[in-house]
Amino acid sequence: MADNYDDDISLTDYTLGQDxxxxxxxxxxxxxxxxxxxxxxxxxxxxxxxxxxxxxxxEHDLYSLAALASxxxxxxxxxxxxxxxxxxxxxxxxxxxxxxxxxKVHSEFLLITIFGKEISLGLLRLKVAEAIEKIKSVWSL
Amino acid sequence: xxxxxxxxxxxxxxxxxxxxxxxxxxTNLEYIYNxxxxxxxxxxxxxxxxxxxxLFFDFLPFDIGKIMGYDVKIQLYTVPxxxxxxxxxxxxxxxxxxxxxxxxxxVEQREKNLLSLKNLQENLTIYKKSIFKIPLVLQYNKxxxxxxxxxxxxxxxMEKDLNSQLKVPYxxxxxxxxxxxxxxxxxIISLTMASLQNVLK
Amino acid sequence: xASDDDRSVTDYTLNQVQLERIxxxxxxxxxxxxxxxxxxxxxxxxxxxxxxxxxxNHDVYALAALASxxxxxxxxxxxxxxxxxxxxxxxxxxxxxxxxKIWNEFLxxxLFGKDVSLGLLRLKIAEAIEKIKSVWH
Numbered sequence: 001m002a003d004n005y006d007d008d009i010s011l012t013d014y015t016l017g018q019d020x021x022x023x024x025x026x027x028x029x030x031x032x033x034x035x036x037x038x039x040x041x042x043x044x045x046x047x048x049x050x051x052x053x054x055x056x057x058x059e060h061d062l063y064s065l066a067a068l069a070s071x072x073x074x075x076x077x078x079x080x081x082x083x084x085x086x087x088x089x090x091x092x093x094x095x096x097x098x099x100x101x102x103x104k105v106h107s108e109f110l111l112i113t114i115f116g117k118e119i120s121l122g123l124l125r126l127k128v129a130e131a132i133e134k135i136k137s138v139w140s141l
Numbered sequence: 142x143x144x145x146x147x148x149x150x151x152x153x154x155x156x157x158x159x160x161x162x163x164x165x166x167x168t169n170l171e172y173i174y175n176x177x178x179x180x181x182x183x184x185x186x187x188x189x190x191x192x193x194x195x196l197f198f199d200f201l202p203f204d205i206g207k208i209m210g211y212d213v214k215i216q217l218y219t220v221p222x223x224x225x226x227x228x229x230x231x232x233x234x235x236x237x238x239x240x241x242x243x244x245x246x247x248v249e250q251r252e253k254n255l256l257s258l259k260n261l262q263e264n265l266t267i268y269k270k271s272i273f274k275i276p277l278v279l280q281y282n283k284x285x286x287x288x289x290x291x292x293x294x295x296x297x298x299m300e301k302d303l304n305s306q307l308k309v310p311y312x313x314x315x316x317x318x319x320x321x322x323x324x325x326x327x328x329i330i331s332l333t334m335a336s337l338q339n340v341l342k
Numbered sequence: 343x344a345s346d347d348d349r350s351v352t353d354y355t356l357n358q359v360q361l362e363r364i365x366x367x368x369x370x371x372x373x374x375x376x377x378x379x380x381x382x383x384x385x386x387x388x389x390x391x392x393x394x395x396x397x398x399n400h401d402v403y404a405l406a407a408l409a410s411x412x413x414x415x416x417x418x419x420x421x422x423x424x425x426x427x428x429x430x431x432x433x434x435x436x437x438x439x440x441x442x443k444i445w446n447e448f449l450x451x452x453l454f455g456k457d458v459s460l461g462l463l464r465l466k467i468a469e470a471i472e473k474i475k476s477v478w479h
Contacts, residue, residue, distance in 0.1 A: 045190060046190040046191070046192065046196065047226070060424075064227075065422050065423075067226050068228050068419050069415075070196060071197035071221075071411075071415055072197075072411075072412060072416060072419070074188045074189075074196050074197060075197055075408050076432060078186060078408055079405060079409065079412065079439065080432070082400055082401055083400055083453060084437060085435060085437055088439075091431065093425075093430075094427065094429070095427055097424070098423040098424060098425050099425075100419060114423055142384065143388070144386075144388035146361065146390070147356065148365075155388075183401045183403060186404045186408065197411060197415075198411065216388075216403070218407075229415065232411060232415060235414060
Protein backbone atom coordinates (compact mmCIF):
# COMPACT_ATOMS: atom_id res chain seq x y z
CA MET A 1 0.00 0.00 0.00
CA ALA A 2 1.24 3.49 -0.77
CA ASP A 3 1.96 5.23 2.49
CA ASN A 4 4.08 7.87 0.88
CA TYR A 5 1.42 10.50 0.57
CA ASP A 6 -1.00 11.63 3.14
CA ASP A 7 -4.71 11.50 2.79
CA ASP A 8 -6.81 14.22 4.25
CA ILE A 9 -7.23 13.19 7.79
CA SER A 10 -10.91 13.00 8.51
CA LEU A 11 -12.04 15.06 11.43
CA THR A 12 -13.36 12.97 14.22
CA ASP A 13 -16.38 13.74 16.33
CA TYR A 14 -14.76 12.27 19.39
CA THR A 15 -11.68 13.38 21.20
CA LEU A 16 -9.61 11.22 23.47
CA GLY A 17 -6.77 12.56 25.51
CA GLN A 18 -3.55 10.67 25.96
CA ASP A 19 -4.65 9.74 29.44
CA UNK A 20 -7.88 8.25 28.23
CA UNK A 21 -6.16 6.32 25.45
CA UNK A 22 -3.72 4.86 27.92
CA UNK A 23 -6.56 3.83 30.17
CA UNK A 24 -8.33 2.15 27.28
CA UNK A 25 -5.23 0.27 26.15
CA UNK A 26 -4.74 -0.81 29.72
CA UNK A 27 -8.26 -2.23 29.80
CA UNK A 28 -7.72 -4.04 26.50
CA UNK A 29 -4.52 -5.60 27.78
CA UNK A 30 -5.65 -6.52 31.28
CA UNK A 31 -9.19 -7.64 30.55
CA UNK A 32 -8.72 -9.24 27.17
CA UNK A 33 -5.14 -10.01 26.17
CA UNK A 34 -4.31 -11.32 29.64
CA UNK A 35 -7.40 -13.54 29.43
CA UNK A 36 -6.03 -15.23 26.32
CA UNK A 37 -7.25 -13.03 23.48
CA UNK A 38 -4.66 -12.85 20.69
CA UNK A 39 -5.40 -9.35 19.42
CA UNK A 40 -7.98 -6.72 20.18
CA UNK A 41 -8.80 -3.53 18.30
CA UNK A 42 -11.01 -0.61 19.17
CA UNK A 43 -11.88 1.07 15.88
CA UNK A 44 -14.21 3.83 14.81
CA UNK A 45 -16.83 3.41 12.11
CA UNK A 46 -14.44 4.79 9.48
CA UNK A 47 -12.00 1.97 10.18
CA UNK A 48 -9.43 4.00 12.12
CA UNK A 49 -7.71 2.14 14.92
CA UNK A 50 -8.27 4.01 18.19
CA UNK A 51 -6.53 1.57 20.48
CA UNK A 52 -5.16 -1.93 20.33
CA UNK A 53 -3.86 -4.71 22.43
CA UNK A 54 -1.80 -7.62 21.24
CA UNK A 55 -0.23 -10.69 22.72
CA UNK A 56 2.73 -10.07 20.43
CA UNK A 57 2.61 -13.56 19.00
CA UNK A 58 0.61 -12.79 15.89
CA GLU A 59 1.42 -10.69 12.90
CA HIS A 60 -1.92 -10.02 11.32
CA ASP A 61 -2.42 -6.98 9.11
CA LEU A 62 -4.56 -5.15 11.64
CA TYR A 63 -4.95 -1.97 9.57
CA SER A 64 -6.52 -3.83 6.67
CA LEU A 65 -8.60 -5.79 9.13
CA ALA A 66 -9.92 -2.57 10.68
CA ALA A 67 -10.81 -1.08 7.28
CA LEU A 68 -12.57 -4.28 6.24
CA ALA A 69 -14.41 -4.63 9.54
CA SER A 70 -15.86 -1.13 9.44
CA UNK A 71 -16.84 -1.44 5.77
CA UNK A 72 -18.35 -4.82 6.40
CA UNK A 73 -20.26 -3.60 9.40
CA UNK A 74 -21.74 -0.78 7.32
CA UNK A 75 -22.63 -3.16 4.48
CA UNK A 76 -24.44 -5.50 6.87
CA UNK A 77 -26.24 -2.55 8.41
CA UNK A 78 -27.42 -1.43 4.98
CA UNK A 79 -28.64 -4.94 4.19
CA UNK A 80 -30.59 -4.97 7.43
CA UNK A 81 -32.37 -1.76 6.44
CA UNK A 82 -33.24 -3.16 3.02
CA UNK A 83 -35.01 -6.16 4.53
CA UNK A 84 -36.70 -3.96 7.13
CA UNK A 85 -34.61 -4.70 10.20
CA UNK A 86 -33.13 -2.07 12.53
CA UNK A 87 -29.94 -4.03 12.71
CA UNK A 88 -28.66 -7.57 12.72
CA UNK A 89 -27.20 -8.74 15.96
CA UNK A 90 -23.46 -8.96 15.60
CA UNK A 91 -22.22 -12.47 15.23
CA UNK A 92 -18.77 -13.80 15.42
CA UNK A 93 -16.83 -15.79 12.85
CA UNK A 94 -15.48 -19.11 13.92
CA UNK A 95 -12.32 -20.51 12.38
CA UNK A 96 -10.22 -23.61 12.99
CA UNK A 97 -7.61 -21.79 15.03
CA UNK A 98 -8.60 -18.14 15.02
CA UNK A 99 -12.04 -16.65 15.52
CA UNK A 100 -13.19 -13.03 15.33
CA UNK A 101 -15.80 -11.41 17.56
CA UNK A 102 -17.35 -7.97 17.01
CA UNK A 103 -19.07 -5.75 19.58
CA LYS A 104 -20.40 -2.25 19.31
CA VAL A 105 -19.27 0.35 21.83
CA HIS A 106 -21.90 3.11 21.91
CA SER A 107 -22.85 3.46 18.27
CA GLU A 108 -19.52 4.98 17.36
CA PHE A 109 -16.99 2.23 17.83
CA LEU A 110 -16.39 -1.44 17.25
CA LEU A 111 -14.39 -3.71 19.47
CA ILE A 112 -12.81 -6.50 17.45
CA THR A 113 -11.33 -9.45 19.28
CA ILE A 114 -9.31 -12.19 17.65
CA PHE A 115 -9.04 -15.28 19.79
CA GLY A 116 -8.14 -18.94 19.63
CA LYS A 117 -9.01 -22.10 21.46
CA GLU A 118 -7.44 -20.97 24.73
CA ILE A 119 -10.61 -19.12 25.63
CA SER A 120 -14.22 -20.27 25.37
CA LEU A 121 -16.79 -18.16 23.55
CA GLY A 122 -18.80 -17.83 26.74
CA LEU A 123 -15.89 -16.48 28.74
CA LEU A 124 -14.85 -14.26 25.86
CA ARG A 125 -18.29 -12.67 25.69
CA LEU A 126 -18.25 -12.02 29.41
CA LYS A 127 -14.78 -10.47 29.28
CA VAL A 128 -15.72 -8.35 26.25
CA ALA A 129 -18.87 -7.08 27.97
CA GLU A 130 -16.88 -6.16 31.07
CA ALA A 131 -14.21 -4.40 29.04
CA ILE A 132 -16.82 -2.41 27.13
CA GLU A 133 -18.38 -1.16 30.35
CA LYS A 134 -14.98 -0.04 31.56
CA ILE A 135 -14.18 1.64 28.24
CA LYS A 136 -17.47 3.51 28.34
CA SER A 137 -16.66 4.78 31.81
CA VAL A 138 -13.40 6.28 30.50
CA TRP A 139 -15.48 8.79 28.54
CA SER A 140 -17.60 9.83 31.45
CA LEU A 141 -14.66 10.56 33.73
CA UNK B 142 -17.37 -10.89 -15.56
CA UNK B 143 -20.72 -9.80 -16.89
CA UNK B 144 -23.57 -12.20 -16.47
CA UNK B 145 -25.62 -12.96 -19.52
CA UNK B 146 -28.94 -14.49 -18.58
CA UNK B 147 -30.10 -16.53 -21.53
CA UNK B 148 -33.44 -17.24 -19.92
CA UNK B 149 -34.55 -13.68 -19.15
CA UNK B 150 -32.47 -12.24 -21.99
CA UNK B 151 -30.78 -9.94 -19.52
CA UNK B 152 -27.19 -8.76 -19.19
CA UNK B 153 -25.68 -7.48 -15.94
CA UNK B 154 -22.34 -5.72 -16.31
CA UNK B 155 -20.22 -3.97 -13.69
CA UNK B 156 -18.68 -0.55 -14.24
CA UNK B 157 -16.46 0.83 -11.48
CA UNK B 158 -15.52 4.49 -10.93
CA UNK B 159 -11.97 4.66 -9.58
CA UNK B 160 -9.65 7.51 -8.64
CA UNK B 161 -8.11 9.46 -5.77
CA UNK B 162 -10.07 10.47 -2.68
CA UNK B 163 -12.36 13.49 -3.01
CA UNK B 164 -11.99 13.34 -6.78
CA UNK B 165 -15.71 13.22 -7.56
CA UNK B 166 -16.54 9.52 -8.06
CA UNK B 167 -19.59 9.61 -5.82
CA THR B 168 -20.62 12.96 -7.30
CA ASN B 169 -20.66 11.34 -10.75
CA LEU B 170 -23.08 8.68 -9.54
CA GLU B 171 -25.23 11.22 -7.71
CA TYR B 172 -25.53 13.28 -10.87
CA ILE B 173 -26.49 10.21 -12.91
CA TYR B 174 -29.00 9.17 -10.26
CA ASN B 175 -30.68 12.59 -10.18
CA UNK B 176 -30.66 12.95 -13.94
CA UNK B 177 -32.27 9.58 -14.62
CA UNK B 178 -34.32 9.17 -11.48
CA UNK B 179 -37.41 8.23 -13.48
CA UNK B 180 -35.51 5.38 -15.17
CA UNK B 181 -33.77 4.08 -12.07
CA UNK B 182 -36.13 1.92 -10.09
CA UNK B 183 -34.06 1.43 -6.99
CA UNK B 184 -32.30 3.76 -4.58
CA UNK B 185 -28.63 4.52 -4.79
CA UNK B 186 -26.85 2.61 -2.05
CA UNK B 187 -23.97 4.47 -0.41
CA UNK B 188 -21.81 2.96 2.30
CA UNK B 189 -20.06 5.95 3.77
CA UNK B 190 -18.55 7.31 6.95
CA UNK B 191 -20.19 9.88 9.22
CA UNK B 192 -17.89 12.37 7.55
CA UNK B 193 -19.56 11.61 4.21
CA UNK B 194 -16.58 9.81 2.74
CA UNK B 195 -17.08 6.58 0.82
CA LEU B 196 -16.26 3.69 3.13
CA PHE B 197 -16.96 0.68 0.88
CA PHE B 198 -18.80 1.68 -2.29
CA ASP B 199 -21.75 3.44 -3.87
CA PHE B 200 -24.02 1.26 -5.97
CA LEU B 201 -26.44 2.29 -8.69
CA PRO B 202 -28.07 -0.19 -11.07
CA PHE B 203 -28.86 1.49 -14.36
CA ASP B 204 -31.13 0.00 -17.04
CA ILE B 205 -30.00 1.12 -20.46
CA GLY B 206 -32.66 -0.71 -22.46
CA LYS B 207 -32.29 -3.37 -25.12
CA ILE B 208 -29.09 -4.14 -26.95
CA MET B 209 -29.10 -6.99 -29.47
CA GLY B 210 -32.29 -8.27 -27.89
CA TYR B 211 -30.98 -8.25 -24.33
CA ASP B 212 -32.14 -6.03 -21.46
CA VAL B 213 -28.92 -4.48 -20.30
CA LYS B 214 -28.43 -3.53 -16.70
CA ILE B 215 -25.23 -1.65 -15.94
CA GLN B 216 -24.26 -1.83 -12.28
CA LEU B 217 -22.36 1.31 -11.41
CA TYR B 218 -20.01 1.19 -8.42
CA THR B 219 -17.52 3.57 -6.87
CA VAL B 220 -14.56 2.58 -4.75
CA PRO B 221 -13.37 4.36 -1.60
CA UNK B 222 -10.60 6.68 -2.77
CA UNK B 223 -8.66 7.10 0.45
CA UNK B 224 -5.34 5.27 0.48
CA UNK B 225 -6.06 3.46 3.73
CA UNK B 226 -9.05 1.65 2.24
CA UNK B 227 -7.09 -0.41 -0.25
CA UNK B 228 -8.29 -3.75 1.10
CA UNK B 229 -11.94 -2.82 0.58
CA UNK B 230 -11.26 -0.97 -2.68
CA UNK B 231 -9.80 -4.14 -4.09
CA UNK B 232 -12.95 -6.11 -3.28
CA UNK B 233 -15.12 -3.79 -5.35
CA UNK B 234 -13.05 -4.58 -8.45
CA UNK B 235 -14.07 -8.22 -8.41
CA UNK B 236 -15.72 -9.08 -11.70
CA UNK B 237 -15.38 -5.57 -13.16
CA UNK B 238 -16.25 -5.17 -16.84
CA UNK B 239 -15.49 -1.50 -17.43
CA UNK B 240 -13.77 1.34 -15.58
CA UNK B 241 -13.94 5.10 -15.34
CA UNK B 242 -10.89 6.71 -13.81
CA UNK B 243 -11.93 10.03 -12.28
CA UNK B 244 -8.83 12.24 -12.03
CA UNK B 245 -8.77 15.44 -10.03
CA UNK B 246 -7.70 18.42 -12.15
CA UNK B 247 -6.52 20.50 -9.21
CA VAL B 248 -2.79 21.17 -9.49
CA GLU B 249 -2.14 20.01 -5.96
CA GLN B 250 -3.71 16.62 -6.69
CA ARG B 251 -1.28 15.70 -9.45
CA GLU B 252 0.66 13.17 -7.42
CA LYS B 253 -2.49 11.56 -6.03
CA ASN B 254 -3.83 10.93 -9.52
CA LEU B 255 -0.65 9.15 -10.50
CA LEU B 256 -0.59 7.02 -7.37
CA SER B 257 -4.24 6.10 -7.71
CA LEU B 258 -3.79 5.02 -11.34
CA LYS B 259 -0.80 2.93 -10.34
CA ASN B 260 -2.85 1.43 -7.53
CA LEU B 261 -5.60 0.57 -10.04
CA GLN B 262 -3.12 -1.21 -12.23
CA GLU B 263 -1.85 -3.23 -9.26
CA ASN B 264 -5.30 -4.10 -8.04
CA LEU B 265 -6.45 -5.23 -11.49
CA THR B 266 -3.44 -7.52 -11.69
CA ILE B 267 -4.75 -9.38 -8.66
CA TYR B 268 -7.77 -10.36 -10.74
CA LYS B 269 -5.53 -11.16 -13.70
CA LYS B 270 -6.80 -8.18 -15.62
CA SER B 271 -4.72 -5.67 -17.49
CA ILE B 272 -5.32 -1.93 -17.33
CA PHE B 273 -4.35 -1.89 -21.02
CA LYS B 274 -7.09 -4.29 -22.02
CA ILE B 275 -10.06 -3.50 -19.81
CA PRO B 276 -12.59 -0.97 -21.21
CA LEU B 277 -11.47 2.29 -19.61
CA VAL B 278 -12.38 5.97 -19.87
CA LEU B 279 -10.50 8.83 -18.21
CA GLN B 280 -12.42 11.73 -16.76
CA TYR B 281 -10.56 14.92 -15.89
CA ASN B 282 -12.90 16.26 -13.28
CA LYS B 283 -13.33 19.67 -11.66
CA UNK B 284 -12.49 21.66 -14.81
CA UNK B 285 -15.02 24.25 -13.59
CA UNK B 286 -12.73 25.25 -10.72
CA UNK B 287 -10.63 27.33 -13.08
CA UNK B 288 -13.45 29.86 -13.30
CA UNK B 289 -13.25 30.27 -9.55
CA UNK B 290 -9.56 31.04 -9.75
CA UNK B 291 -8.41 27.69 -8.40
CA UNK B 292 -5.41 26.45 -10.39
CA UNK B 293 -6.11 23.37 -12.50
CA UNK B 294 -3.66 21.40 -14.59
CA UNK B 295 -3.62 22.03 -18.32
CA UNK B 296 -5.20 19.27 -20.34
CA UNK B 297 -1.97 18.25 -22.07
CA UNK B 298 -0.25 17.83 -18.73
CA MET B 299 -2.97 15.46 -17.49
CA GLU B 300 -2.92 13.60 -20.80
CA LYS B 301 0.83 13.20 -20.56
CA ASP B 302 0.69 12.14 -16.90
CA LEU B 303 -2.15 9.67 -17.13
CA ASN B 304 -2.95 8.78 -20.71
CA SER B 305 0.31 8.73 -22.65
CA GLN B 306 0.53 4.95 -22.47
CA LEU B 307 -3.11 4.01 -22.02
CA LYS B 308 -4.41 6.12 -24.93
CA VAL B 309 -8.03 5.69 -23.88
CA PRO B 310 -10.93 8.12 -24.48
CA TYR B 311 -11.01 11.03 -22.05
CA UNK B 312 -13.40 13.80 -21.05
CA UNK B 313 -12.95 17.12 -19.36
CA UNK B 314 -15.76 17.24 -16.88
CA UNK B 315 -17.41 18.78 -13.88
CA UNK B 316 -19.25 16.12 -11.94
CA UNK B 317 -20.83 18.76 -9.72
CA UNK B 318 -22.24 20.76 -12.63
CA UNK B 319 -22.85 17.64 -14.69
CA UNK B 320 -20.59 18.66 -17.57
CA UNK B 321 -19.63 15.58 -19.57
CA UNK B 322 -20.80 13.19 -16.85
CA UNK B 323 -23.32 11.60 -19.18
CA UNK B 324 -20.83 11.56 -22.06
CA UNK B 325 -18.36 9.72 -19.83
CA UNK B 326 -21.06 7.24 -18.92
CA UNK B 327 -22.15 6.73 -22.52
CA UNK B 328 -18.58 6.13 -23.60
CA ILE B 329 -17.80 3.53 -20.95
CA ILE B 330 -21.10 1.77 -21.60
CA SER B 331 -20.40 1.57 -25.31
CA LEU B 332 -16.85 0.29 -24.75
CA THR B 333 -18.05 -2.24 -22.20
CA MET B 334 -20.86 -3.49 -24.41
CA ALA B 335 -18.48 -3.74 -27.39
CA SER B 336 -16.23 -5.98 -25.30
CA LEU B 337 -19.19 -8.21 -24.49
CA GLN B 338 -20.47 -8.33 -28.04
CA ASN B 339 -19.15 -11.72 -28.99
CA VAL B 340 -21.08 -13.38 -26.17
CA LEU B 341 -24.34 -11.68 -27.10
CA LYS B 342 -24.39 -13.02 -30.64
CA UNK C 343 1.45 -12.21 -14.68
CA ALA C 344 -0.48 -13.22 -17.76
CA SER C 345 -3.79 -11.49 -18.08
CA ASP C 346 -6.80 -13.43 -19.09
CA ASP C 347 -9.24 -10.72 -20.02
CA ASP C 348 -10.30 -12.77 -22.99
CA ARG C 349 -11.98 -15.26 -20.75
CA SER C 350 -13.31 -12.80 -18.21
CA VAL C 351 -16.74 -12.45 -19.76
CA THR C 352 -18.18 -15.43 -18.01
CA ASP C 353 -16.26 -18.29 -16.54
CA TYR C 354 -19.46 -20.20 -16.34
CA THR C 355 -22.15 -20.53 -18.92
CA LEU C 356 -25.67 -21.51 -18.17
CA ASN C 357 -28.16 -22.11 -20.90
CA GLN C 358 -31.85 -21.43 -20.68
CA VAL C 359 -32.74 -24.99 -19.69
CA GLN C 360 -30.19 -24.99 -16.88
CA LEU C 361 -31.40 -21.65 -15.54
CA GLU C 362 -34.98 -22.89 -15.59
CA ARG C 363 -33.93 -25.99 -13.67
CA ILE C 364 -32.14 -23.89 -11.08
CA UNK C 365 -35.08 -21.56 -10.56
CA UNK C 366 -37.30 -24.59 -10.22
CA UNK C 367 -35.04 -25.99 -7.50
CA UNK C 368 -35.06 -22.65 -5.69
CA UNK C 369 -38.82 -22.57 -5.84
CA UNK C 370 -39.67 -26.16 -4.99
CA UNK C 371 -36.95 -26.77 -2.40
CA UNK C 372 -36.68 -23.40 -0.72
CA UNK C 373 -39.62 -21.07 -1.33
CA UNK C 374 -42.09 -23.88 -0.73
CA UNK C 375 -40.30 -24.72 2.51
CA UNK C 376 -41.10 -21.27 3.82
CA UNK C 377 -38.18 -19.18 2.64
CA UNK C 378 -39.33 -15.69 1.71
CA UNK C 379 -36.79 -14.95 -0.94
CA UNK C 380 -33.71 -16.65 -2.36
CA UNK C 381 -31.02 -15.31 -4.66
CA UNK C 382 -28.25 -17.16 -6.41
CA UNK C 383 -25.53 -14.63 -7.17
CA UNK C 384 -21.98 -14.69 -8.43
CA UNK C 385 -19.06 -13.23 -6.50
CA UNK C 386 -19.27 -9.97 -8.48
CA UNK C 387 -22.80 -9.41 -7.20
CA UNK C 388 -24.69 -10.38 -10.35
CA UNK C 389 -27.99 -12.18 -9.89
CA UNK C 390 -27.96 -15.56 -11.63
CA UNK C 391 -31.33 -16.88 -10.50
CA UNK C 392 -33.96 -15.98 -7.95
CA UNK C 393 -37.11 -17.19 -6.32
CA UNK C 394 -39.56 -15.57 -3.92
CA UNK C 395 -42.95 -16.07 -2.39
CA UNK C 396 -44.32 -12.91 -4.01
CA UNK C 397 -44.81 -11.23 -0.66
CA UNK C 398 -41.56 -9.36 -0.24
CA ASN C 399 -40.46 -6.56 -2.49
CA HIS C 400 -36.91 -5.95 -1.33
CA ASP C 401 -34.48 -4.28 -3.69
CA VAL C 402 -32.79 -7.49 -4.80
CA TYR C 403 -30.09 -5.87 -6.93
CA ALA C 404 -28.90 -3.79 -3.99
CA LEU C 405 -29.10 -6.86 -1.77
CA ALA C 406 -27.00 -8.87 -4.21
CA ALA C 407 -24.36 -6.12 -4.36
CA LEU C 408 -24.24 -5.84 -0.57
CA ALA C 409 -24.27 -9.57 0.03
CA SER C 410 -21.35 -10.23 -2.30
CA UNK C 411 -19.44 -7.35 -0.68
CA UNK C 412 -20.24 -8.67 2.79
CA UNK C 413 -19.09 -12.13 1.87
CA UNK C 414 -15.90 -10.86 0.23
CA UNK C 415 -15.06 -8.67 3.23
CA UNK C 416 -15.54 -11.54 5.66
CA UNK C 417 -13.51 -13.83 3.42
CA UNK C 418 -10.66 -11.31 3.30
CA UNK C 419 -10.76 -10.84 7.08
CA UNK C 420 -10.56 -14.61 7.41
CA UNK C 421 -7.51 -14.70 5.16
CA UNK C 422 -5.82 -12.00 7.22
CA UNK C 423 -6.04 -14.18 10.33
CA UNK C 424 -5.22 -17.30 8.34
CA UNK C 425 -8.67 -18.82 8.34
CA UNK C 426 -11.55 -19.73 6.10
CA UNK C 427 -14.88 -18.80 7.65
CA UNK C 428 -17.43 -20.82 5.79
CA UNK C 429 -20.57 -19.84 7.62
CA UNK C 430 -22.28 -16.49 7.34
CA UNK C 431 -25.64 -15.76 8.84
CA UNK C 432 -27.42 -12.60 10.04
CA UNK C 433 -30.24 -12.85 12.49
CA UNK C 434 -32.90 -10.17 12.65
CA UNK C 435 -36.11 -9.68 14.61
CA UNK C 436 -38.36 -10.70 11.74
CA UNK C 437 -36.09 -11.42 8.83
CA UNK C 438 -32.79 -13.28 8.76
CA UNK C 439 -30.27 -13.85 5.99
CA UNK C 440 -28.30 -17.02 5.41
CA UNK C 441 -25.32 -17.32 3.05
CA UNK C 442 -23.99 -20.51 1.45
CA LYS C 443 -21.22 -20.95 -1.04
CA ILE C 444 -21.76 -23.05 -4.16
CA TRP C 445 -18.26 -24.06 -5.16
CA ASN C 446 -16.15 -20.93 -5.07
CA GLU C 447 -18.17 -19.25 -7.77
CA PHE C 448 -21.60 -18.55 -6.39
CA LEU C 449 -23.51 -17.62 -3.28
CA UNK C 450 -26.96 -18.69 -2.31
CA UNK C 451 -28.60 -15.95 -0.25
CA UNK C 452 -31.74 -17.04 1.62
CA LEU C 453 -34.08 -14.64 3.41
CA PHE C 454 -36.40 -16.20 5.92
CA GLY C 455 -38.63 -15.29 8.82
CA LYS C 456 -39.42 -16.79 12.19
CA ASP C 457 -41.70 -19.46 10.80
CA VAL C 458 -38.72 -21.48 9.54
CA SER C 459 -36.29 -23.20 11.88
CA LEU C 460 -32.63 -22.69 11.17
CA GLY C 461 -32.00 -26.43 11.33
CA LEU C 462 -34.59 -27.23 8.68
CA LEU C 463 -33.40 -24.32 6.59
CA ARG C 464 -29.82 -25.55 6.57
CA LEU C 465 -30.94 -29.00 5.54
CA LYS C 466 -33.07 -27.67 2.70
CA ILE C 467 -30.31 -25.37 1.51
CA ALA C 468 -27.76 -28.18 1.53
CA GLU C 469 -30.11 -30.34 -0.52
CA ALA C 470 -30.85 -27.52 -2.97
CA ILE C 471 -27.13 -26.84 -3.44
CA GLU C 472 -26.48 -30.48 -4.30
CA LYS C 473 -29.25 -30.35 -6.88
CA ILE C 474 -27.97 -27.08 -8.32
CA LYS C 475 -24.50 -28.54 -8.69
CA SER C 476 -25.92 -31.49 -10.59
CA VAL C 477 -27.48 -29.13 -13.13
CA TRP C 478 -23.97 -28.62 -14.54
CA HIS C 479 -23.49 -32.30 -15.28
